[in-house]
Structures are given as C-alpha cells and as structure tokens.
Amino acid sequence: MTNRNFRAILTGSFSSPCADNPTVAMMEAAYAHDGIDARYINCEVTPDNLGAAVKGALAMGWIGFNCSLPHKVAVMAHLDEIAEAAKIIGAVNCVRIRDKRLIGDNTDGKGFLASLRTVTDPAGKKVLLLGAGGAARAIAVELGLSGAKSMTIANRKPEKAEAIADLIRKNTECGAEAVVWTGDIRVPEGVDIVINATSIGLGDKDALPPIELTSLTEKMIVADVIPNPPMTRLLTEAKSRGGTTLDGLGMLVNQGLIGAELWFGRKFSAAVMERTLEDIFGAAD
Numbered sequence: 001m002t003n004r005n006f007r008a009i010l011t012g013s014f015s016s017p018c019a020d021n022p023t024v025a026m027m028e029a030a031y032a033h034d035g036i037d038a039r040y041i042n043c044e045v046t047p048d049n050l051g052a053a054v055k056g057a058l059a060m061g062w063i064g065f066n067c068s069l070p071h072k073v074a075v076m077a078h079l080d081e082i083a084e085a086a087k088i089i090g091a092v093n094c095v096r097i098r099d100k101r102l103i104g105d106n107t108d109g110k111g112f113l114a115s116l117r118t119v120t121d122p123a124g125k126k127v128l129l130l131g132a133g134g135a136a137r138a139i140a141v142e143l144g145l146s147g148a149k150s151m152t153i154a155n156r157k158p159e160k161a162e163a164i165a166d167l168i169r170k171n172t173e174c175g176a177e178a179v180v181w182t183g184d185i186r187v188p189e190g191v192d193i194v195i196n197a198t199s200i201g202l203g204d205k206d207a208l209p210p211i212e213l214t215s216l217t218e219k220m221i222v223a224d225v226i227p228n229p230p231m232t233r234l235l236t237e238a239k240s241r242g243g244t245t246l247d248g249l250g251m252l253v254n255q256g257l258i259g260a261e262l263w264f265g266r267k268f269s270a271a272v273m274e275r276t277l278e279d280i281f282g283a284a285d
C-alpha cells in the first residue's frame with residue numbers, strides 16, 4: 001500500500017520542427033529542483049494538427065503549453081481568452097488552462113523586458129530595434145507599454161517595420177518610426193538601447209547584423225535575442241567598445257519563468273534554468 005501520487009502535472013510545447021528547442025531541458029530542471037512532479041513535453045505538431053493538439057492538451061488535463069513557430073498566430077483561433085498585450089502583438093506563445101478554459105498570453109516580449117530590467121528601466125529610453133519579425137513585434141509592444149520614449153525599427157522589408165511602428169503609435173505613448181535597412185545601419189544619435197531581433201547570428205558566432213560598428217558606444221545597452229550561441233558577434237563587438245550587453249539566454253530564461261508562473265502560480269529558480277542552458281549552449285562570457 002502506498003499513498004504516492006503517480007499522476008504528473010503536464011505542460012509542454014507545440015511547434016514544428018521541435019527537435020532543436022531546448023526549453024524542455026530548462027523547464028524540467030526547474031520543476032525537478034523544486035520537487036514538483038511535472039513534465040514538459042516537447043511535441044512535434046504540424047499546422048494541420050494544431051487544433052487536435054490543443055484539444056488533446058485539454059482532454060488530458062494539461063495545465064498549459066507553449067506555442068512556438070509556426071503556431072503563434074494560428075493558435076489564437078483555438079483559445080477562449082487572450083491577454084491584452086498578446087492581442088496587440090497579434091500572437092500567443094503561452095497558453096494556460098483553467099477550468100477547461102484556454103487563456104493565451106505572449107511571454108516573448110515580457111521575457112525580453114525582464115532581462116532588460118536587470119540592467120536598465122526602459123521608461124524614457126530611445127531604442128533602435130533591428131528586425132521586424134515575431135520577436136521584434138513582441139519586444140516593441142512590451143517596450144512601448146513600458147514607457148520607452150521612442151523607437152526606430154529597421155528592416156529589409158520596410159512594410160513589416162512600418163506595420164510595427166504603426167502598432168506602437170496606435171497602442172502606446174511611444175514614438176515610433178520605420179526605416180529601410182540597406183547596407184550598414186548607423187545607430188542614430190542619442191539611442192540608449194540597440195536590439196538585434198533578427199535571426200542573424202543563430203548558429204553562427206561570426207555572423208553580424210549589418211551595422212556601423214563605430215556607431216556603437218560605451219553608453220549603450222546592446223541586446224541580442226539569439227540564444228545559440230549566446231555570445232554573438234554583435235555582443236562581442238559591443239562589449240569590446242565598453243557597452244553593456246544582454247544575451248538571448250536571459251530572454252529565454254525569463255520567458256520560461258513567466259510562463260511557469262502563469263501555469264503554476266509560483267516562482268521557479270532562474271539560476272537553475274540559466275545553468276541548464278549554459279550547460280547546453282555554453283556561457284555568454
């Protein structure tokens with residue numbers, strides 16, 4: 001006779017491809033560290049199976065799940081409720097299930113902001129945002145809602161940068177302008193925070209977003225969303241000029257922490273998550 005509970009709490013992620021997503025390692029390390037009997041199941045879910053996967057999570061009593069590419073927009077059609085910032089962003093990457101209701105949120109931008117706040121308060125700051133994809137959009141909205149003074153969004157395809165600038169102007173007090181990114185971009189005078197939100201640098205430590213390196217100064221905070229490798233060429237260059245740098249692991253860890261808090265209503269260990277990712281990717285410095 002035993003009173004042991006053999007039913008684990010279920011969480012996880014739906015994406016495709018999913019095999020290179022390290023979130024499972026980070027989350028299960030945090031659960032185990034705190035003695036929580038929970039799983040984070042990394043599921044390969046193709047677009048035609050997203051609805052069935054969401055219904056499956058509901059049927060099996062999961063308490064929540066993340067959605068990564070390509071489901072962040074499509075998942076919204078399957079939810080009962082969507083948080084305000086996620087509505088503005090137009091994408092959901094974290095869903096919690098309460099009383100059989102599916103509630104969507106977006107932790108991409110919030111994770112970035114939590115990481116940024118370890119070095120500065122974004123309120124009143126001028127930002128140069130490189131890229132206008134999903135990550136840039138989420139970061140821009142959270143920066144705008146956090147009181148950033150102005151942002152310049154640079155992208156090869158200007159219409160995507162303009163769409164984000166328009167979103168920021170309409171939904172926040174932050175000034176926003178879009179610029180076409182051709183050749184090496186010069187960081188405009190007075191910019192406090194430079195963010196690489198493109199995929200340049202992912203899996204390539206030598207890749208550098210086209211930028212005039214001489215326009216990076218020691219007064220700037222330079223952040224990169226790339227988690228792998230964490231010490232990107234952009235961060236190395238910024239650091240060598242005396243700037244403060246923030247790597248993509250911080251964003252990933254904070255996203256995980258925020259998501260887990262939404263699901264479990266409690267905090268988990270950032271240090272355990274960081275160590276797990278550093279073991280996988282190598283430390284940033």
Ligand code: NDP
Pocket residue numbers: 108111130131132133134135136155156157160197198199200202225226227248249251252253255
């Ligand atoms: P998207 O595909 O939505 O956007 C990619 C962006 O990168 C676009 O703006 C694209 O420009 C730009 N880009 C790609 N290649 C180039 C290039 N050679 N020159 C100039 N611009 C380029 O991707 P996401 O926004 O979803 O993700 C971006 C990165 O953020 C990924 O590498 C991902 O790993 C990382 N990420 C990190 C997270 C973390 O927690 N650390 C969380 C989420 C994402 P264009 O529009 O002109 O094609």
